Amino acid sequence: MAKKEKIEKENLSEIMNLVRAEEVMCYDKKTGKCILLENLEAISQQEEGKVWIFPYDMELCSKEKGLRWFIEEYNIDIPDYRKRWQYLRESGSNQAFYEYLLDLRLDAMKDWLHEHNILQLDFDE
Structure with a gap:
């Protein structure tokens, strides 16, 4: 059964x-289903026009880019001598950052799905 x-x-x-x-x-x-393929098989099938390979996490939004945007959006002042990621982790903001990054990636995935005219996803259960 599929959902x-x-x-x-x-x-x-x-x-x-x-x-x-x-x-x-x-x-x-052809089927409209989400399928898992080995890398080389997926590339081959994509070249043949049979499948689209879903984007990689870093293609949707890199951690580095998300970190820059998070710091800018929330106006976080990081001391010059501190590394950004270390400061966020020590200040307890790392979980908020991961939620923010997930939102960025979700929005980018929705854009990708729209560009490929995929309205619903069909997962095998």
Whole structure:
């Protein structure tokens, strides 16, 4: 049985690919299903026009870019002698940053889905 749903934070990790993973999540254009393929097979099928490989986390928004935007948006003043990430972690803001980064990636994934005219995702259960 398959379940169809729109993309939300909770299922973003199901389709967002991670760098260095041996398998990637793809969208099968013919069936409309989300499928997991080995990297080389996915590339081959994408070149043949059969699938779209879902974006990688870093393609959606890199941690570095998200960190810059987070610091700017929340007007966080980091002392010159401190590293940004270390300061956020020590000040307890790292969890808020990860939520912010997840929101950025979710918005970017929604844009990607819209560009590819994917209205719903079909996951195998």
